[in-house]
Amino acid sequence: MHTPAAARRQHEHECDLLRFITAGSVDDGKSTLIGRLLHDSRILYDDQLRALAEDSRRHGTAGEAIDFALLVDGLEAEREQGITIDVAYRFFTTGRRAFIVADTPGHEHYTRNMATGASNAELAVILVDARKGVLVQTRRHSLICALLGIHHVILAVNKIDLVDFSQATFDRIVGDYAAFAAQLGFTAVIPIPISARFGDNVVNRSGNMPWYRGPSLIECLETIPVEADAAVEKPLRFPVQWVNRLNSDFRGYAGTVASGRIQVGDTVVVATTGHSSRVKEIVTGDGPLAAGPGAAITVTLTDEIDVCRGDILVSPTARPEVSDQFAAHVIWMDNEPLMPGRSYLARLATKTTPITVTAIKYRIDPNSREHLAAPTLGLNDIAFCNLATAAPIAFDPYEANRRTGSFIIIDRSSNRTLGAGMIAFGLRRGANVHWQRLLLGKRQRAALKRQQPAIVWFTGLSGAGKSTIADLVEQRLHAMGHHTMLLDGDNVRHGLSRDLGFTEADRVENIRRAGEVAKLMVEGGLIVLCSFISPYRAEREMVRGLVAEGEFVEVFVDTPIDECIRRDPKGLYAKAMDGRIKNFTGVDAPYQAPPAPEIHLRTVGTSPEQMAESVVAQLIRKNIVPRA
Amino acid sequence: MDLQAPDNLAGAGSRHAMPSHLRRLEAESIEIMREVVAELKHPVMLYSIGKDSSVMLHLAVKAFYPAPPPFPLLHIDTTWKFRDMIAFRDATARRLGVKLIVHVNREGLAAGMHPLTSGSAPYTRVMKTEALKQALDQFGFDAAFGGARRDEEKSRAKERIFSFRSRGHAWDPRNQRPELWNLFNTRINEGESIRVFPLSNWTELDVWQYIRSENIAVVPLYFAAERPVVERDGAWIMVDDDRLPLRPGERPQLRRVRFRTLGCYPLTAAIESQAASIDDIIAELQTARTSERQGRLIDTDEVASMEKKKREGYF
Numbered sequence: 003m004h005t006p007a008a009a010r011r012q013h014e015h016e017c018d019l020l021r022f023i024t025a026g027s028v029d030d031g032k033s034t035l036i037g038r039l040l041h042d043s044r045i046l047y048d049d050q051l052r053a054l055a056e057d058s059r060r061h062g063t064a065g066e067a068i069d070f071a072l073l074v075d076g077l078e079a080e081r082e083q084g085i086t087i088d089v090a091y092r093f094f095t096t097g098r099r100a101f102i103v104a105d106t107p108g109h110e111h112y113t114r115n116m117a118t119g120a121s122n123a124e125l126a127v128i129l130v131d132a133r134k135g136v137l138v139q140t141r142r143h144s145l146i147c148a149l150l151g152i153h154h155v156i157l158a159v160n161k162i163d164l165v166d167f168s169q170a171t172f173d174r175i176v177g178d179y180a181a182f183a184a185q186l187g188f189t190a191v192i193p194i195p196i197s198a199r200f201g202d203n204v205v206n207r208s209g210n211m212p213w214y215r216g217p218s219l220i221e222c223l224e225t226i227p228v229e230a231d232a233a234v235e236k237p238l239r240f241p242v243q244w245v246n247r248l249n250s251d252f253r254g255y256a257g258t259v260a261s262g263r264i265q266v267g268d269t270v271v272v273a274t275t276g277h278s279s280r281v282k283e284i285v286t287g288d289g290p291l292a293a294g295p296g297a298a299i300t301v302t303l304t305d306e307i308d309v310c311r312g313d314i315l316v317s318p319t320a321r322p323e324v325s326d327q328f329a330a331h332v333i334w335m336d337n338e339p340l341m342p343g344r345s346y347l348a349r350l351a352t353k354t355t356p357i358t359v360t361a362i363k364y365r366i367d368p369n370s371r372e373h374l375a376a377p378t379l380g381l382n383d384i385a386f387c388n389l390a391t392a393a394p395i396a397f398d399p400y401e402a403n404r405r406t407g408s409f410i411i412i413d414r415s416s417n418r419t420l421g422a423g424m425i426a427f428g429l430r431r432g433a434n435v436h437w438q439r440l441l442l443g444k445r446q447r448a449a450l451k452r453q454q455p456a457i458v459w460f461t462g463l464s465g466a467g468k469s470t471i472a473d474l475v476e477q478r479l480h481a482m483g484h485h486t487m488l489l490d491g492d493n494v495r496h497g498l499s500r501d502l503g504f505t506e507a508d509r510v511e512n513i514r515r516a517g518e519v520a521k522l523m524v525e526g527g528l529i530v531l532c533s534f535i536s537p538y539r540a541e542r543e544m545v546r547g548l549v550a551e552g553e554f555v556e557v558f559v560d561t562p563i564d565e566c567i568r569r570d571p572k573g574l575y576a577k578a579m580d581g582r583i584k585n586f587t588g589v590d591a592p593y594q595a596p597p598a599p600e601i602h603l604r605t606v607g608t609s610p611e612q613m614a615e616s617v618v619a620q621l622i623r624k625n626i627v628p629r630a
Numbered sequence: 631m632d633l634q635a636p637d638n639l640a641g642a643g644s645r646h647a648m649p650s651h652l653r654r655l656e657a658e659s660i661e662i663m664r665e666v667v668a669e670l671k672h673p674v675m676l677y678s679i680g681k682d683s684s685v686m687l688h689l690a691v692k693a694f695y696p697a698p699p700p701f702p703l704l705h706i707d708t709t710w711k712f713r714d715m716i717a718f719r720d721a722t723a724r725r726l727g728v729k730l731i732v733h734v735n736r737e738g739l740a741a742g743m744h745p746l747t748s749g750s751a752p753y754t755r756v757m758k759t760e761a762l763k764q765a766l767d768q769f770g771f772d773a774a775f776g777g778a779r780r781d782e783e784k785s786r787a788k789e790r791i792f793s794f795r796s797r798g799h800a801w802d803p804r805n806q807r808p809e810l811w812n813l814f815n816t817r818i819n820e821g822e823s824i825r826v827f828p829l830s831n832w833t834e835l836d837v838w839q840y841i842r843s844e845n846i847a848v849v850p851l852y853f854a855a856e857r858p859v860v861e862r863d864g865a866w867i868m869v870d871d872d873r874l875p876l877r878p879g880e881r882p883q884l885r886r887v888r889f890r891t892l893g894c895y896p897l898t899a900a901i902e903s904q905a906a907s908i909d910d911i912i913a914e915l916q917t918a919r920t921s922e923r924q925g926r927l928i929d930t931d932e933v934a935s936m937e938k939k940k941r942e943g944y945f
Contacts, residue, residue, distance in 0.1 A: 144809070248697045258657060408810070410808075419815045422808065
């Protein structure tokens, strides 16, 4: 009996599951194709068909006929504009296979939503409009599919009815695509001529193209061999997700097995520390003795070793790489450009860690696949980059293991997901330059000076009074017998940062250099006063991360922009407002005020001397300098 | 996904052995729940008493075993739920020893909100959406689990598993965070929150097969029985208590009916059915010609109804 629910998922007996996406350029008919698949597989309910007929009259683009795209374009804005904005997931079964299909948007602006759908797919149906042929978006989506590890592609040449079912057109498009895709490493590309609107070769084979003797799309989806999940053959990777501390006697490590098998008695190693132990129990409500890839379990160990969220328990004989530098493909997904040197957060398996792009090796032109130089990355750019994390992390190449080789990049202040990455290989450049162990440390150096070393970071608009106040603070500290150093933004730009300009990327690099220098001085036991506009929160947070907790004191010199313009001590605002200086903070470049500075100086109505006194008083309160 | 269980435990006894796709769905849901508990400070589980909530709660018990689920349950009570639902809710919370918070929008009640006379859209907004926002704000929850599934409705098919909400609990469907692999971005700023849908990839049939396989208790209203109903606008409405105003000529009659989905009783239609066991329900679903939410009158009260409710903060 063929009824909607039976077809939706008929797994009384087991049948395998295929996750696939539809991809391709806007208007190539992806949503229409899925609607047609659902309709012709007879898995729609009567009330859904009635609603579809009603919707087609209201929003449809197919005249009086049924507009199948409306089955999946579920958002109001999508229906109004007739485009797909976000990925929709649909579930159906044909009896031979169960499917989860992600209908992804073709519009370039929404490429991030296409990547969302592709990240969990095993196969892509890439659509091409027979009238338009292979377009930039066809190529971009194919490239993303290849990078995300999709090996199987069905090339659906759609709207074949609009080119009179022409074999010549079909052959030309298939040839064009094959020439492009040859380098992408797909296992198979299967071309099928279809008409999603009229159903030719979607579920039923078409009588309109006697020259085509291959399978219909659904026959192809049902039978295409997709390599069985080989994750069970791979070495054990068990990222610890949550530590279950039921009571003082129970310490369980909960997580999902990323690859390999784990069973009671196995020796496991914490990848980053090398500590090892044995699996004592696998604890779940069902009490299994062993578990494989995808199982959500809790394990206990025979020894008390230090394990926390973010650690990966691994096989002792086949360990992942551990490094703080690696090379990866990055897909950028935000309107704010990627800035090399800027501090972001990365999420890799269950670990969250600060990360920076140390170099963009090249950007990939999605059309020609040429490697292009790129100082920054914009929305939807794809690039190969070197990255560095704050501390060494464990990972595998993405090709070897999707779950331990993928990461996302998150903005530190807005928390938006900015990009996604696939690790190619670890970089060991740092590994052979070992840290020289020194007998003296910053504690000893600072003790001799009777002070706590620290970075006192003055941030604020140009003309806010940062340098004036910092200068007064240093005089007072010096008079009290403390060892200080003052790094001033303008002075640093005459030497250390002489080669840098004022673009966002150069500002990021300028602060990185100043931060590293300040850190060395903190190692030397000094109190380092830094006076930099430092307009971006991410860079200030990066400097904070360079030193120990409590060693970074952010001083927000808060002067309203109108007051700075009125003062204009160097005449810079006048020039900026005339357009003679570009990228001037507060005029045509942004300033991100600190949300919670350690010291907040509201300068209007207070003298620089009073403010310097107040800074010194607070440094005493924070025990950075002892009471006089 | 792959679990080897000793014969005397999982899959044994009167339970049906669990098919592999259900184990896969179960593991995915457990991973999602653990992620929330690991990353967020103050999570809560929306408990609506229906079959999906029963499954979600069962998964929570498994996810944190041997510890109890480390979050309370929250029920938004409109005061118009079926009496059987309330009895089941209280019995379940007692049996599992979990903390249950019941919240009613008292101002809404005082203003006279009524499922039939106020109109279903304003009623849902005040007694469900507003009530939910009140409770989330009052207790300062930063994450809330919901049992919604993508196969239920078109706009739900578009929603992320971790669905970010702004300070006013609003959903912006045009600007959702990319959600790649199983790498969920759980980071939020003060006052923002996340709605989390661990059952996103389950279908109605999966839910019932899992209930059978795990022997999970559900509200008796899902099983066919003789119940007093009136036929109203082509739907069977149950006369659950004497608060249902009868229209001229309406006389309650006993019919053998059951519910595919449970909500406020005057707004939830029953179907005629002989399905008195879980096996019967699964057999019935496999020959059904109408969708699950067809019985939910609030879904169709205006165009793009569900999306609109969700943008305002509805689950």
